[in-house]
Amino acid sequence: MEKIKVGAVSYLNTKPLLYGMQNEQFLQTHELVLDYPAHIGEALKQGIVDVGLVPAALLPSFEQSFIVSDYGIAADFDVASVCLFSEVPLEKVETIYLDYQSRSSAALLKILMREFWGIQPALVETKDEGFRTKITGTAAALVIGDRAFEQRRLSTYVYDLAAEWRGFTGLPFVFAVWVSLQPMSPEWIEQFNAANAAGMNYLEEIAEAQKYSAFNLRTYFQHHIAYRLTEERLKGLERFLELLKVY
Structure with a gap:
């Protein structure tokens, strides 16, 4: 039987989500494909993966899609790993470099700029890691993922996008959801939910296993990232998709 290919963010x-997907039983019927967020949605569109952890901003780009899990990547308040970094306050920022690995975060940034912060800096697309060296003077940058932890140690001003979204809407922000382009069986969804849930009771152990020093991963997994797609978090997703139509 052909394995179901699951595209996940690296x-x-x-x-914690992948903890239950890296055992022999799951991998007998599934194959994990790891990449950064902007590539996962494209891999799903091209049929490279059957299910992907897709940036929320890409949902409107699919002709037909299905959210196939009760789990995803969200934040109720500050997320710590999706931030705008600068050497000057927001109102003095003239240029923002956009992380090439991002889709939802860049869309969220644009919404916050116009609807909440009231600023209109020039936005510059990037293609490689060199953009982080340009955070100087009135030039800022959106940095996501693990590299944001490193940048937190370097930049004077740090604007956490999930916290800013909460201040703007009063709602959590959902960064990514598990999506398929074809319906999956209820039996498979139950199995997949169980795989996602498996790591939730081992957050401390998973954090310790990473041997990562740039940020306290125990705090990150337990307090910054929200994995279960609760009703309130889905309301945040719905609000984001509504605002996304304008941009």
């Missing part, structure tokens, strides 16, 4: 924040 950042630290997915480690």
